Amino acid sequence: MEAVVVTETALKVDVPLVETPRPASVVEREELDERNVQSLDETFRYRAGVLSGHFGDDNDTDWFKIRGYDQSTYQDGLRVYRDGFYQWLPEPFGLSRVELLKGPASILYGETPPGGVINAISKRPTEESRGLVEVQAGNYEHRQVGIDVSGPAAGTDDVRYRMVGLFRSGEGDIDFTENERYYLAPSLEWDVTEDTELTLLSSFQKDDAVPYNGFKLPYGTVQDTPFGKVDPSTSYSEPSYDTNEREQSRIGYELDHRIDDTWRVEQRMRYSEVDLLLRSSYIAFQTGPRTGAQGLTYRDGRIDSWTLDNRVVGKWFTDRTENTLLLGLDYQDLEKQGEQANLFGTFGTIDLFDPQYGNFTPPSGAQIMDQHINKEQIGLYAQNQLRIDDRWVLLAGARHDQADVSDRVSGQEADVDETSLSAGLMYIADNGLNPYLSYTESFEPIAGTDQNGDLYDPIQGRQLEAGVKYAPRHLDGYVTAAAYRIEEENTLATTGGGAQAQVGERNTDGFEIESVAYFTEQLQATLAYTYNDSVTRNTATSGSEARAPLIPRNMASVWLDYAFDNAAPGLKIGGGVRYNGESEDKFRDVTVPSYTVLDLMARYDFGANWSAQVNVNNATDEEYVASCDYWCYYGAQRRYQASVSYRW
Template identity: 30%
Template sequence: MVLKQILKIVLFTSSVCLCVATSVTATEVNKQVQAKSVISVLLNNRTIKEIPRLSEVERKTTSAQQLVQSPASQTVPVPEIVQVTAVKANPTSKGLEVILQTNKGQQLQLLNRSSGNSFITDIPNAQLRLPSGDAFTFRSDKPIVGVTQITVTNFDAQTIRVTVTGETLVPVVELFDSPDEGVIFSVASTTPRAQQQPQTTQQPQIQQPEAQTQPSQPSASGDEPIELVVTGEQDGYRVTDGSTATKTDTPLRDIPASIQVIPRQVIEDQGATSIREVVRNVSGVNFSTASGNRSEDFNVRGFTATQFRNGFREDFYSTRTQTDLANIERIEVLKGPASVLFGQADPAGIINFVTKQPLLNPYYNVSFTAGNYSFYRPTIDFSGSLTADKKLAYRLNAAYESAGSFRDFVDTERFIIAPTLAWQISPDTKLTAEVSYIHDSRPIDRGLVVLSNNRVADIPISRLLGAAGDGDFAETRTTLYLDHRFSSNLSLRSAFRYTSSSEEQRKNNVATFAGPLEDDRFLSIGDARGAQHFETYTFQNDLTAKFNTGSIQHTVLFGLEFARQFDSYSYIGRDAGTINIFNPDYNFTFGAFDPLPNQGKDQVTSFGVYLQDQITLLDNLKLVLGGRFDTYNDDSASNGQPTETDADAFSPRVGIVYQPIPEISLYASYTRSFTPVSGRSLSGDSFDPQRGTGYEVGVKGELANGRLSSTLAFYDITLSNILTTDPANPDFSIQVGEQRSRGIDFDIAGEILPGWKIIASYAYTDAKITEDNTFAVGNRLNNVPYNTASLWTTYSLQNGSLKGLGIGGGVFFVDARAGDLDNSFEVSSYARVDAALYYTADKFRAAINFKNLFDTTYYEGVQNRFQVYPGAPFTVQGTISWQF
């Protein structure tokens, strides 16, 4: 039956793709007949002739104006994004040359202009990427006489910007295309303005260079030698593009939404070992609950965030334990309702984990982390090509973790292995297979409890109110991605994922709180044994087409998603008596197990179709329109009692971006979300889905010459159709509840000065009940602080004998939070301070991370009066790693 449904979707998708491909490809053929695959240098948007290779250079002087040709009969093709894997600077007899290393130099396009005293080149079909896949920035300050700075950076998702700034004049820059190295920018040293002849133009000076195949030794200007200081480093904190918000590679500045990306460099610098330590860097995100030490759930802007992995939902059916960071490249947080592309989701937004992908060049990294509470974690990250033609590449991530805890008897052990293969079948077709397996062993731990005085019990935060059970969790994910490019303007991605996960509690799972806290001392508890098994099948198709209607540019995304999920469970329970929370005795007195096990099964089927158009009305005015229609069916049975839920929903999005200047983006958006509601009303009807409605305006800025990126957002989100008790029959529910969240959030990340990086955030969140017949209107939503803030910064020495030595530090503040919707208690605010020391030498790196430096007692999450999760006290972890 499943295969039959999938086959129907494949046939339908193929038909749609074929129709669209036929139309768009016909247009592309006409364009490509005239295309030329050469390096083009564009001056003032006019095409000039090819840059000669070194062996073809003629010794003659020709001005840039003489090189201009008429482009009327030419059509520039849309080439693939070329990866520039390194930037080098070499001294020459005239100054220095900057080399952008790539084996596809002849495919680059160069657009040159001047601004003030700067010569600027934009390469609109390239990206700076290290062999590891990370983005980086090259910068050289005062490298030669007359030049104050040279930078090479990723301007957006598909553009490299080269900037050469002179002291008083636009520098003289010569361009080469080297078949062995890539593109060469030859920069000549200059004398001060007083010694120059008057200039009548500030156009970039592009000259035919003298023939030379090897850089010569540096020469002196007068009697003083030229001092060459070059810093090339990974631009680890600032990310310019992401795919979560639009499912297309779109610069973040062009997206009408607040989306924050936490790259791998931040994860490594902070020594993060869990997702909660990573997402705290994003405004408006705070840890919510651990579901008894199983998983990690988060609030974003007051509501529960839905988690995804590479665009696939990570929910109750696909994961039963905490996400491991071993194969995670970055984490993207999209705020606000997001059902337009991702289907059912809470109005908070989504957290999308982007996994590491195979690299073409050899990359090997081995690391080991150790810390107090018996924490040990070795990891490996290997990648490279498996064939000489580099058409088959792999990535292998693996980690083993054995850890104690500041919580008594809470020991964990986990293992993850995640291999990935990528096969470039043809220049236009790529097949990627990704597999991961996790085995995790950990006890159930529900934290601390609240007393009748509405305060958390004054007991050691280490105390476990139960017994260390034996819980086993296993997860397997298998994903296939097929990417095909019909033409430069039409592409298709088809993806299929299968997951299998299980949870088994075999003995002494004494952590189920079965009753109230008597006399503020004795907690009733129970014991449960059993197992659950889950499977998911998800099939996605995304067709992307780019075309123009007159002067208006379109990027259209058409998608289909089919998913089926299965769940079966069986467990038995028994009474375990009580535990004295102030003087615990772990010799429990057990009652008899239930005579009959609790059993159930569940099958959920969903289908979604969506359409999105990213419209460029003007160079500085962009519009995003989209909509998605979903159907949902949940057929479940518990102890023989069947329940069926049907729902459908349409989720629109409208957003606009206006850029008054290139560094500033003003945006506004309207979005909706939906979440199915299980069960039926007193009349026997299925409940309507919960609906989220979001309004947002904001501004995004590029600061410090593009080294820093920031987002300031104002939002209003309403969640309606919330279940409340039916006054006519308390055994049933009605949908009259409504909750609203309003607030401001601010994020900034990047590099202030060479070697000085920063990531910081602030959020004000006013989340409360606006309609209800159970809880008081005006009550705050539980576990949502009014104010949160974070600041993390690092500095690494760039020169001298201590080059590679760095320090880092940060503070993470969370305001007081209501512990439940009744607002019967709250947990106090806290500020946690972390610090770090680093040393990097060649391919060796050592780091020491100090977490909760001042040993602050705090509670990082709360679910109700019987589940308050304390944060870890002062912790030290050391990491050493080798890359070879």
């Protein structure tokens, strides 16, 4: 960890994390390896403001709540569409780092939920030749082989390549669930001239799975029954029928050209597609002391998307100032087409405590509907950062978006014109203590319909934040603290049938502290604390208020690792504790108890190129309910993996 952590996601230009009035976090490749991150939603377990794992060990989706809200996922600065059950899942083995911008972020990214933006940065070609071969094995039949090679192309000085490949298979926490993944990501970098660089990025990923359905009822999880508790591994799905077959592919480029010492232009473009066949059955509701009705989610279709971001960046100086101007025009186009069926409680029946499978009826032709939704957005944005006397940082931005959403089956259309604003102010002190204020806005058109077939209205958010970032010269790392208020309108909430409806608004008052630093040359610590008071107001019931489901008021984590450089060279051990306070589901009148989870790691580097590592998540095999929101979800069970790697 270097003292100056740089983020591009916060401002779309490289900037030290502690010198921008925007709340951001970065997880580098070294940390991803150390904690053996297997899915994107494991990335920020030890960062403030981030809730993950609240739906258990899901193999279908990466689940996040940032400061109590949903977020957008980007890869290499361009949005990846994760619409409904059509989920794009970035493979962590193919990433160099992951960046997080917290809170509303429409000024730079257009349509986004109020939670913010997660930007997964792909591995890029390297100037020197290097390689990695890694083999892993663990419980739940975990098997993994990864290969990563890069360097200059043969016989050239200005062309570089990288090839990343992975195979992974394993079983899920729930009986009969499994997943098998194939991943390949070639990339090429070309110095066209001294001032122009072109990077080509592509990937292909195939998942064949029996989908994880963590849906459980409060009855038998957080509530007692005459028959005891439901075992966390109990499956209410139909293993012989359910499937999740997903193929995702992308190809795109990054073009950077320096015009002169002041101006440069950047262009990012990508085409991506997700093909999906999903048959996913689940428990819908209780029908008797021991029985429940099953539902089914069926999707057979694809998403095609184009994303384009054009930027002009100017940077100039005077005796007292440094000015960075960003002008941009971006375009996003999404087409989702296929067949769908949603059978709530009409698919089959099952015993809650001793499931017997096969008592179900597949959907008929009359129950399967066509789906064809188009979403198109174009945005124009401007942002200026002014530094005065290397003391003051003034940040201001504005953006205008036009978004069109149409449902070609129902004929409904929604046009959205939105202007988003942002502003920030920071003072940079000699002692490394940098206080700041910021204001940001967001909007999010929803490419979907409610249970009545009507298009959703855009979700709107705004955030006011005051904080301080601390990075003195004597500390190899940083400490940040922030207090914020987020307000959201047209909030989606789970209703009686488990469907989503826009029935209110949400306000969140929060406070968080985060630190990543080396206390000594051998001892590194990552500390985080979050307080989040998130309250929803239901406008359909005369403004009744309740705590937002899933969101605990208090979260805390600490990770320590120590390198035995002198006593046992090559040995490094680490461990972390994650605490989530109690949460509530007022709809079910359920309180979910708090829980604490322990993670452990040990690594030994031997020889010139070899490493062996063991990771254990939930080392005590704590059995806990992670959250409830109409349904309840057990948390991830104990997982351990051992790996051996060779680097050159």
